[in-house]
Amino acid sequence: MLKRSQFKSEEAFIKVDFTSSLGHVGVPEDFGAQNSEEVVRVSTVVQNVRDDFHLRGRVSTVLNCACDRCLDEFPFQSRGEFEIWLATREDLVPMIDGPDDTRADEAVEKVTDDILAVDLTPHVYDAIMLSVPIKKLCREDCPGLWDRVDPEPEFEVPVPIESTDSPQEQLRKLKEALERGKKKKGRF
Ligand SMILES: [Zn+2]
Numbered sequence: 001m002l003k004r005s006q007f008k009s010e011e012a013f014i015k016v017d018f019t020s021s022l023g024h025v026g027v028p029e030d031f032g033a034q035n036s037e038e039v040v041r042v043s044t045v046v047q048n049v050r051d052d053f054h055l056r057g058r059v060s061t062v063l064n065c066a067c068d069r070c071l072d073e074f075p076f077q078s079r080g081e082f083e084i085w086l087a088t089r090e091d092l093v094p095m096i097d098g099p100d101d102t103r104a105d106e107a108v109e110k111v112t113d114d115i116l117a118v119d120l121t122p123h124v125y126d127a128i129m130l131s132v133p134i135k136k137l138c139r140e141d142c143p144g145l146w147d148r149v150d151p152e153p154e155f156e157v158p159v160p161i162e163s164t165d166s167p168q169e170q171l172r173k174l175k176e177a178l179e180r181g182k183k184k185k186g187r188f
Contacts, residue, residue, distance in 0.1 A: 002118045004111065007046040007053055007086065018042040018120070022061060025125050032063030032076060032132070042124055046086075050095040053086035053111065054103045057120065059127040065136045069144035076136060080127030086111040086118065 006016045023036025040061040047054045058081055065076040085094050085104035088111055094104035109118050165173065 002044065002046075002055070002120055004116050007055070007111075010048075012048050014046045014048075016044045016046060018044070020121075020124065022063075022128075025121055025128065027063070027125065027128055031129070032065045032078075034064050038062055040124060040128070042120065044120070049097060049103070051088045052095045052104075053088075055084045055086060057082045057084075057123060057127065059124050059131070061128060063128075063132065065132065067138035067142055068135050069137055069142045071145070072138055074138035076132065078128055078131040080124075080129075080131035082123040082127040083107070084109050084118075084120075084123055088112060 002016060002018075007014055018041075020040040020042065021036060022033035022038045022040060025040055027033035029036075038061055040059060042057055042059050044055050044057040047056075059079070061078050063076045063078050064073055066073050083103065083106040085096075085106070085108045087094050087104070087108050089095065090112055092108055092110055094108060096104050107123065111118060
Protein backbone atom coordinates (compact mmCIF):
# COMPACT_ATOMS: atom_id res chain seq x y z
CA MET A 1 0.00 0.00 0.00
CA LEU A 2 1.34 3.34 -1.04
CA LYS A 3 -0.15 5.92 1.27
CA ARG A 4 -1.16 9.29 0.01
CA SER A 5 1.16 10.99 2.49
CA GLN A 6 4.06 9.02 1.00
CA PHE A 7 3.85 10.56 -2.43
CA LYS A 8 1.95 13.80 -1.93
CA SER A 9 4.82 16.13 -1.41
CA GLU A 10 6.47 19.11 -2.94
CA GLU A 11 9.50 17.07 -3.92
CA ALA A 12 9.90 16.27 -7.61
CA PHE A 13 10.99 12.69 -6.86
CA ILE A 14 10.15 10.60 -3.85
CA LYS A 15 11.60 7.19 -3.19
CA VAL A 16 9.43 4.76 -1.26
CA ASP A 17 10.47 1.20 -0.45
CA PHE A 18 8.29 -1.65 0.74
CA THR A 19 8.70 -5.25 1.67
CA SER A 20 6.05 -7.90 1.29
CA SER A 21 5.98 -11.66 0.86
CA LEU A 22 5.14 -14.01 -1.99
CA GLY A 23 2.15 -15.25 -0.02
CA HIS A 24 0.83 -11.75 0.52
CA VAL A 25 1.27 -10.80 -3.12
CA GLY A 26 -0.58 -13.99 -4.03
CA VAL A 27 2.00 -15.62 -6.30
CA PRO A 28 0.82 -19.21 -6.83
CA GLU A 29 2.75 -22.07 -5.31
CA ASP A 30 3.19 -23.82 -8.66
CA PHE A 31 4.77 -20.65 -9.98
CA GLY A 32 7.66 -21.03 -7.55
CA ALA A 33 6.16 -19.59 -4.40
CA GLN A 34 6.46 -22.73 -2.30
CA ASN A 35 7.81 -20.53 0.46
CA SER A 36 5.02 -18.03 0.98
CA GLU A 37 7.19 -16.20 3.54
CA GLU A 38 9.81 -15.36 0.90
CA VAL A 39 10.44 -11.63 0.97
CA VAL A 40 9.36 -9.47 -1.96
CA ARG A 41 11.23 -6.17 -2.13
CA VAL A 42 9.56 -3.29 -3.87
CA SER A 43 11.31 0.00 -4.43
CA THR A 44 9.41 2.81 -6.05
CA VAL A 45 10.24 6.25 -7.28
CA VAL A 46 7.33 8.64 -7.54
CA GLN A 47 7.73 11.62 -9.81
CA ASN A 48 5.50 14.64 -9.58
CA VAL A 49 4.17 15.50 -13.07
CA ARG A 50 1.97 18.59 -13.09
CA ASP A 51 -0.82 17.57 -10.66
CA ASP A 52 -0.36 13.85 -11.26
CA PHE A 53 2.30 11.36 -10.32
CA HIS A 54 4.27 8.79 -12.27
CA LEU A 55 5.44 5.79 -10.31
CA ARG A 56 8.19 3.39 -11.35
CA GLY A 57 8.58 0.26 -9.31
CA ARG A 58 11.25 -2.40 -9.14
CA VAL A 59 10.40 -5.75 -7.67
CA SER A 60 12.81 -8.44 -6.55
CA THR A 61 12.25 -11.78 -4.94
CA VAL A 62 13.35 -15.41 -5.16
CA LEU A 63 11.19 -18.06 -6.78
CA ASN A 64 11.75 -21.77 -6.67
CA CYS A 65 11.77 -22.82 -10.31
CA ALA A 66 12.49 -26.06 -12.12
CA CYS A 67 15.24 -25.82 -14.72
CA ASP A 68 13.86 -26.48 -18.21
CA ARG A 69 17.00 -28.43 -19.16
CA CYS A 70 18.01 -30.54 -16.16
CA LEU A 71 14.65 -30.37 -14.34
CA ASP A 72 16.42 -29.53 -11.07
CA GLU A 73 14.78 -26.98 -8.82
CA PHE A 74 16.81 -23.85 -8.32
CA PRO A 75 16.33 -20.43 -6.71
CA PHE A 76 15.40 -18.03 -9.49
CA GLN A 77 16.25 -14.38 -8.85
CA SER A 78 13.13 -12.62 -10.02
CA ARG A 79 13.56 -8.99 -11.01
CA GLY A 80 10.56 -7.19 -12.39
CA GLU A 81 9.39 -3.69 -13.06
CA PHE A 82 6.14 -1.85 -13.29
CA GLU A 83 4.92 1.62 -14.05
CA ILE A 84 1.75 3.31 -12.97
CA TRP A 85 0.29 6.69 -13.46
CA LEU A 86 -1.45 8.19 -10.45
CA ALA A 87 -4.24 10.34 -11.80
CA THR A 88 -5.66 13.07 -9.60
CA ARG A 89 -8.50 14.09 -11.90
CA GLU A 90 -11.94 12.66 -11.25
CA ASP A 91 -12.25 11.56 -14.92
CA LEU A 92 -8.82 9.88 -14.68
CA VAL A 93 -7.50 11.78 -17.67
CA PRO A 94 -3.76 11.77 -17.08
CA MET A 95 -2.10 15.13 -17.00
CA ILE A 96 0.78 14.04 -19.11
CA ASP A 97 3.42 16.27 -20.60
CA GLY A 98 2.01 16.14 -24.11
CA PRO A 99 1.08 13.61 -26.81
CA ASP A 100 4.57 12.05 -26.79
CA ASP A 101 4.42 11.30 -23.08
CA THR A 102 3.74 7.56 -22.85
CA ARG A 103 4.13 7.24 -19.12
CA ALA A 104 0.40 6.86 -18.57
CA ASP A 105 0.10 4.06 -21.11
CA GLU A 106 0.77 1.18 -18.74
CA ALA A 107 -1.74 1.54 -15.93
CA VAL A 108 -3.65 4.38 -14.41
CA GLU A 109 -4.67 4.43 -10.77
CA LYS A 110 -7.05 6.92 -9.30
CA VAL A 111 -5.66 9.13 -6.56
CA THR A 112 -8.38 11.72 -6.20
CA ASP A 113 -8.51 13.59 -2.89
CA ASP A 114 -10.73 10.92 -1.29
CA ILE A 115 -8.25 8.11 -2.03
CA LEU A 116 -5.97 7.59 0.91
CA ALA A 117 -3.74 4.86 -0.46
CA VAL A 118 -2.95 2.96 -3.64
CA ASP A 119 -2.72 -0.80 -3.54
CA LEU A 120 0.40 -1.75 -5.46
CA THR A 121 -0.15 -5.50 -4.96
CA PRO A 122 -1.64 -6.25 -8.42
CA HIS A 123 1.24 -4.41 -10.09
CA VAL A 124 3.82 -6.22 -7.97
CA TYR A 125 2.12 -9.52 -8.82
CA ASP A 126 2.25 -8.78 -12.56
CA ALA A 127 5.89 -7.72 -12.33
CA ILE A 128 6.84 -11.02 -10.68
CA MET A 129 4.84 -13.11 -13.15
CA LEU A 130 6.42 -11.31 -16.11
CA SER A 131 9.94 -11.59 -14.69
CA VAL A 132 10.12 -15.32 -15.33
CA PRO A 133 11.48 -16.13 -18.79
CA ILE A 134 9.83 -18.74 -20.98
CA LYS A 135 12.98 -20.85 -20.72
CA LYS A 136 14.21 -21.08 -17.15
CA LEU A 137 17.77 -22.33 -16.72
CA CYS A 138 19.52 -23.09 -13.43
CA ARG A 139 22.62 -21.64 -15.08
CA GLU A 140 23.37 -20.28 -18.51
CA ASP A 141 25.47 -23.28 -19.57
CA CYS A 142 23.33 -25.98 -17.96
CA PRO A 143 24.11 -29.12 -19.96
CA GLY A 144 20.71 -30.57 -19.20
CA LEU A 145 20.17 -34.21 -18.51
CA TRP A 146 23.12 -35.40 -20.57
CA ASP A 147 25.64 -35.23 -17.76
CA ARG A 148 23.28 -37.29 -15.61
CA VAL A 149 23.83 -40.47 -17.61
CA ASP A 150 26.22 -42.70 -15.68
CA PRO A 151 29.68 -42.77 -17.16
CA GLU A 152 30.41 -45.80 -19.39
CA PRO A 153 30.93 -48.76 -17.11
CA GLU A 154 34.54 -49.84 -17.21
CA PHE A 155 35.00 -52.53 -19.79
CA GLU A 156 35.23 -55.86 -18.08
CA VAL A 157 37.84 -58.16 -19.45
CA PRO A 158 36.24 -61.60 -19.55
CA VAL A 159 38.11 -64.02 -17.39
CA PRO A 160 38.62 -67.27 -19.33
CA ILE A 161 36.93 -70.13 -17.57
CA GLU A 162 39.49 -72.64 -16.59
CA SER A 163 38.46 -76.10 -17.61
CA THR A 164 40.22 -79.25 -16.62
CA ASP A 165 38.37 -81.25 -19.27
CA SER A 166 40.27 -82.42 -22.28
CA PRO A 167 39.13 -81.05 -25.66
CA GLN A 168 37.38 -84.34 -26.41
CA GLU A 169 35.56 -84.26 -23.07
CA GLN A 170 34.47 -80.65 -23.70
CA LEU A 171 33.15 -81.59 -27.13
CA ARG A 172 31.21 -84.52 -25.66
CA LYS A 173 29.60 -82.28 -23.02
CA LEU A 174 28.65 -79.77 -25.68
CA LYS A 175 26.99 -82.48 -27.76
CA GLU A 176 25.12 -83.72 -24.68
CA ALA A 177 23.91 -80.24 -23.97
CA LEU A 178 22.71 -79.84 -27.55
CA GLU A 179 20.88 -83.16 -27.36
CA ARG A 180 19.13 -82.10 -24.16
CA GLY A 181 18.08 -78.91 -25.87
CA LYS A 182 16.63 -80.85 -28.83
CA LYS A 183 14.72 -83.22 -26.54
CA LYS A 184 13.24 -80.29 -24.62
CA LYS A 185 12.12 -78.67 -27.81
CA GLY A 186 10.63 -81.93 -28.98
CA ARG A 187 8.29 -82.08 -26.03
CA PHE A 188 6.35 -79.07 -27.21
ZN1 LIG B 1 19.67 -27.00 -15.23
